[in-house]
Amino acid sequence: MLPAILECGIFKITAGPFNRVKLMVECMLCSPKRAFVANTKHTSSLHKHVRNFHPELLQKIKDKKNEQSLERRAQRNEQRRKSQRNAVEEDEEEEDEVELEE
DSSP states (O other): OOOGGGSSSSEEEEEEEETTTEEEEEESSSSSOOEEEEESSOOHHHHHHHHHHOGGGHHHHHHHHHHHHHHHHHHHHHHHHHHHHHHHHHHHHHHHHHHHHO
């Protein structure tokens, strides 16, 4: 999952990712387009650009970040439920095998 700032439609990825981290992006709102070398782990330069040139979009980025957080939480919860179900099924299978041996 890309950082929220890269999924808001503000920046367009023009090249990469290189080494799974570095990207070339351009601001879709600036004219002429401003190009940046971005990092998927550290997006402070992109946040600084938005804060300085497009402050009205900061809330959009925060909303996207919250949405991604909720999605990740739901995925983790689903994975936990699956692993718990698998553990219960394995326990039941072991109990069935023990009953058959007796």
